[in-house]
Amino acid sequence: MTVERTSIDTLVVGAGQAGIAMSEHLSRLGVPHLVLERARIAERWRTGRWDSLVANGPAWHDRFPNLEFTDVDPDGFASKEQVADYFVAYAQKFDAPIRTGVEVKQIVRNAVRQGFTIETSEGTIEAHRVVVATGPFQRPVVPPIAPQDSSLTQIHSADYHNPAQLPEGGVLVVGAGSSGVQIADELQRAGKRVYLSVGAHDRPPRAYRGRDFCWWLGVLGEWDAEVMKPGREHVTIAVSGSRGGHTVDFRRLAQQGITLVGLTKSFGNGVATFEADLAANIARGDENYLSLLDAADAYAERNGLDLPREPEARVIPADPECVTHPLHDLDLAKAGVTSIVWATGYAVDFSWLNVDAFDEKGKPKHQRGVSNEPGVYFLGLPWLSRRGSAFIWGVWHDAKHIADHIVTQRKYLAYYDRSQHHAPGRGEESAECANGASAGSRVHRVSEMGVN
Numbered sequence: 001m002t003v004e005r006t007s008i009d010t011l012v013v014g015a016g017q018a019g020i021a022m023s024e025h026l027s028r029l030g031v032p033h034l035v036l037e038r039a040r041i042a043e044r045w046r047t048g049r050w051d052s053l054v055a056n057g058p059a060w061h062d063r064f065p066n067l068e069f070t071d072v073d074p075d076g077f078a079s080k081e082q083v084a085d086y087f088v089a090y091a092q093k094f095d096a097p098i099r100t101g102v103e104v105k106q107i108v109r110n111a112v113r114q115g116f117t118i119e120t121s122e123g124t125i126e127a128h129r130v131v132v133a134t135g136p137f138q139r140p141v142v143p144p145i146a147p148q149d150s151s152l153t154q155i156h157s158a159d160y161h162n163p164a165q166l167p168e169g170g171v172l173v174v175g176a177g178s179s180g181v182q183i184a185d186e187l188q189r190a191g192k193r194v195y196l197s198v199g200a201h202d203r204p205p206r207a208y209r210g211r212d213f214c215w216w217l218g219v220l221g222e223w224d225a226e227v228m229k230p231g232r233e234h235v236t237i238a239v240s241g242s243r244g245g246h247t248v249d250f251r252r253l254a255q256q257g258i259t260l261v262g263l264t265k266s267f268g269n270g271v272a273t274f275e276a277d278l279a280a281n282i283a284r285g286d287e288n289y290l291s292l293l294d295a296a297d298a299y300a301e302r303n304g305l306d307l308p309r310e311p312e313a314r315v316i317p318a319d320p321e322c323v324t325h326p327l328h329d330l331d332l333a334k335a336g337v338t339s340i341v342w343a344t345g346y347a348v349d350f351s352w353l354n355v356d357a358f359d360e361k362g363k364p365k366h367q368r369g370v371s372n373e374p375g376v377y378f379l380g381l382p383w384l385s386r387r388g389s390a391f392i393w394g395v396w397h398d399a400k401h402i403a404d405h406i407v408t409q410r411k412y413l414a415y416y417d418r419s420q421h422h423a424p425g426r427g428e429e430s431a432e433c434a435n436g437a438s439a440g441s442r443v444h445r446v447s448e449m450g451v452n
Helices: 017-028 043-047 080-093 178-189 213-219 250-256 278-302 392-422 428-433
Strands: 006-013 033-037 098-100 104-109 116-120 123-132 153-156 170-174 194-197 259-261 264-268 271-274 329-331 337-342 376-378
Touching (some): 043 080, 123 392, 213 278, 250 259, 250 278
Parallel strands (some): 006 033, 006 123, 123 376, 170 194, 170 337
Antiparallel strands (some): 264 271, 271 329
């Protein structure tokens, strides 16, 4: 495919859940747009996740409003391939103008005319607006404490697929959010000796009184919380949909055979050193767990809900020995540890976006996704407008707000276009080219890209 210089009203970068949601709203509102994806639709779900991964929320919840999963029980958890297939089907549902296999190399604002110039692997595009829908999982982060030891196999969770991928020997899994917990559990069940490094975390119940925790967070208004609680910026959530869904319990993981250790502090001379915070981290996770049960009970009583009480959910097992007498260091060779899996999260990478839309730390400056740089929008980032912004259903609602903002801007520019058309001494040609908000916003020379 060869793309020559192309013009479009709005360019959407990324065809994951954010880009598809954005395209649906723009299509509904009649905004000419194009979605570029450097790989396949929802590629990260297919190749950036381990083989056995399932969604962390039930199928009735983790979806867009206008299409249900047809191959998953509503209370079940879709596999990663089912989620990817769902997004492909959703895009086909409204014939989304998506071009795959096209990488955006650079975006710059035009100097003396409106809009942006976008350099791609297939040519140059001019756009009046750009929606950055690349999500939060762009660059896997391995902390600088990682040992420089060629005898160890070290991979990030983004590159982990299954236990057979790792050599013989034990594994240290660093990070106890949803990814780290599920990977550690899978490795131990496959016969590996596993050490799991546990930091600060939230630990919601998978379900309580017959309702999934996603439902409880919804009715309690937690998904719509607009401000993160202070001090919770780096707290992960430990929840799992694997094996039909279950509440993550670190004590039971220890009873299963996993050795829990504190936050990984450093490596030196083949020895891993851990913070003395394991018991405190687990206790704070318990507090988070019990606080949600308290809130759920209060809500049920306040609203007269006929939901079965579940007193057994409040039973906290005794601390295992690895918690009461934790390891503070671990000689990896003596322990037989040959691999480290870094389940340490991701960072965003906007190096290709050369516009004035970032603060001194490189974080996007925006209000509900509307950047301080006119014409630039961000979508799919955590806490974009609320707690649920990075989730499938949450990104759909954020996309609607951004699409409405784009339509409003187009109306203002259309008024300018009309006023120029009727101004004395102005001809049709100047009005036609004034700003691209009306006739000028149509796609030019896009037959090569399959856009009509």
